[in-house]
Amino acid sequence: MARAVAASIWRSLFAPAIVGSSSDGGDPLAGAAEAGRRYRHECLAHGGGKPGARIVSDLLGVGDLASSPELLAGAVVAEVDAAAEAVRRLEGGGKGKRTGARAP
Numbered sequence: 001m002a003r004a005v006a007a008s009i010w011r012s013l014f015a016p017a018i019v020g021s022s023s024d025g026g027d028p029l030a031g032a033a034e035a036g037r038r039y040r041h042e043c044l045a046h047g048g049g050k051p052g053a054r055i056v057s058d059l060l061g062v063g064d065l066a067s068s069p070e071l072l073a074g075a076v077v078a079e080v081d082a083a084a085e086a087v088r089r090l091e092g093g094g095k096g097k098r099t100g101a102r103a104p
Contacts, residue, residue, distance in 0.1 A: 007075035
């Protein structure tokens with residue numbers, strides 16, 4: 001669950017800020033800094049004074065996190081797909097060629 005929430009926050013808050021800043025010729029770190037400020041203000045500033053599920057649902061703009069399993073599932077699927085793509089690149093572009101040490 002924690003991984004799904006973290007991936008959802010990344011996909012919804014940080015990734016668009018970074019990509020949006022760099023795609024319009026701006027500094028991608030500027031977008032990340034603004035996303036970080038929003039994360040600090042909307043998530044971290046509450047400490048233990050607000051239920052965690054409410055903090056995350058407010059940040060992600062969903063009414064109730066428990067009623068949005070598609071959001072969490074989509075974030076996990078995207079994370080797994082990105083990891084699989086990274087493995088394919090490391091293995092030689094996904095063409096079945098392996099680089100480096102041989103498998104036993």
